[in-house]
Amino acid sequence: MENEKHHIIPYSTYILVLLALISITFISIGITSIELGGLTVAGALLLASIKSYIVLTYFMHLKYEKTYIKSMVGFVFAVFFAVIIITFFDYYFR
Numbered sequence: 109m110e111n112e113k114h115h116i117i118p119y120s121t122y123i124l125v126l127l128a129l130i131s132i133t134f135i136s137i138g139i140t141s142i143e144l145g146g147l148t149v150a151g152a153l154l155l156a157s158i159k160s161y162i163v164l165t166y167f168m169h170l171k172y173e174k175t176y177i178k179s180m181v182g183f184v185f186a187v188f189f190a191v192i193i194i195t196f197f198d199y200y201f202r
Contacts, residue, residue: 115172125166132159 136155139148165171170178 115169117166117169121166125162129159129162132162 132155136152139151139155142148144151164181170181
């Protein structure tokens with residue numbers, strides 16, 4: 109643990125990330141007022157995915173982690189998506 113290198117992120121990066129998250133939140137609120145049909149949900153989910161990527165990258169410092177940590181996070185997301193797809197198939201074929 110003593111040999112680990114610590115990274116220092118300037119406050120300006122956090123402020124920019126905060127502004128990006130706030131603006132994406134307002135965009136996701138605004139997308140609900142536009143009548144897009146089924147694409148409204150898809151747009152909201154896309155914006156939520158972008159926000160979660162930003163939070164994972166900067167606030168959880170995944171950007172500066174080693175490759176095996178990033179691959180474990182990717183594996184967790186792959187398992188999550190597989191469970192969601194299996195659930196949808198189960199619901200669809202009942």
